[in-house]
Amino acid sequence: MAAEADVPLGSTTYHFASLDELLVAALRQAGEGFAAAVGESEALSDPGTDLAAELARLMGQWLGGERTGVELEYELYLAALRRPALRPVAAEWTDDVATALSARTDPATARALVALMDGICLQVLLTDAAYDEEYAREMLGRLLA
Amino acid sequence: MAAEADVPLGSTTYHFASLDELLVAALRQAGEGFAAAVGESEALSDPGTDLAAELARLMGQWLGGERTGVELEYELYLAALRRPALRPVAAEWTDDVATALSARTDPATARALVALMDGICLQVLLTDAAYDEEYAREMLGRLLA
Numbered sequence: 221m222a223a224e225a226d227v228p229l230g231s232t233t234y235h236f237a238s239l240d241e242l243l244v245a246a247l248r249q250a251g252e253g254f255a256a257a258v259g260e261s262e263a264l265s266d267p268g269t270d271l272a273a274e275l276a277r278l279m280g281q282w283l284g285g286e287r288t289g290v291e292l293e294y295e296l297y298l299a300a301l302r303r304p305a306l307r308p309v310a311a312e313w314t315d316d317v318a319t320a321l322s323a324r325t326d327p328a329t330a331r332a333l334v335a336l337m338d339g340i341c342l343q344v345l346l347t348d349a350a351y352d353e354e355y356a357r358e359m360l361g362r363l364l365a
Numbered sequence: 366m367a368a369e370a371d372v373p374l375g376s377t378t379y380h381f382a383s384l385d386e387l388l389v390a391a392l393r394q395a396g397e398g399f400a401a402a403v404g405e406s407e408a409l410s411d412p413g414t415d416l417a418a419e420l421a422r423l424m425g426q427w428l429g430g431e432r433t434g435v436e437l438e439y440e441l442y443l444a445a446l447r448r449p450a451l452r453p454v455a456a457e458w459t460d461d462v463a464t465a466l467s468a469r470t471d472p473a474t475a476r477a478l479v480a481l482m483d484g485i486c487l488q489v490l491l492t493d494a495a496y497d498e499e500y501a502r503e504m505l506g507r508l509l510a
Contacts, residue, residue, distance in 0.1 A: 342483050347452055347453075359474075
């Protein structure tokens with residue numbers, strides 16, 4: 221798992237005193253990656269771009285990646301359900317993406333965009349449904365309208 | 366777990382040949398419970414009611430229940446991430462709720478309502494955030510607009 225989550229094995233061996241600590245580090249790294257992808261998107265700084273289309277595109281890119289990695293990142297995120305130590309990090313993930321989105325919309329809408337993206341990803345990952353980028357764009361657009 | 370998920374212990378002992386089979390039965394039962402709550406809601410048959418408000422109320426009722434039970438139901442649902450045997454059942458859960466909602470809206474919107482409800486529940490369960498029923502009503506309403 222250390223290798224898949226890009227946590228240097230050295231760190232794993234030397235610095236983590238518990239499984240919770242290791243999971244916290246891995247979840248933080250995964251969350252920062254996605255938030256960075258959202259934050260670096262030009263659509264966020266340019267008010268002339270279609271934000272819903274850009275978010276739908278980013279989701280497609282993420283879901284279209286190597287599926288084992290995507291499943292692991294979601295599994296880390298969802299582990300917060302049973303591991304309270306992970307909850308602040310899961311909250312950071314949500315907050316970081318919402319903050320990146322707040323340049324284009326209000327905080328409540330930003331949080332709802334994150335919730336809908338989570339729900340759409342879940343439907344794809346949990347039910348083996350194909351990702352429908354046009355559907356995602358349409359529904360994210362309604363939240364922004 | 367058998368007791369919390371309302372699976373009769375007798376069945377657990379006698380009829381499940383594998384952990385996957387037991388989890389499938391428990392997830393199916395949990396999903397039918399939520400879909401039934403949605404399906405029995407008067408707001409679905411009465412076009413004059415505020416569907417977004419009714420869904421937000423149902424989510425509040427569910428999240429306000431005994432938290433261990435809620436977490437277990439979500440954990441079963443999310444286990445489909447790693448257990449392919451659970452995916453058809455997770456898909457049934459989504460489909461059942463979407464079908465119950467289709468009396469009031471088109472299938473794509475119904476699926477998006479389920480996705481947003483999932484995402485909002487995740488934010489509450491994963492980050493220890495309080496459930497905000499008015500926020501949920503507002504955002505579900507935008508999908509229906």
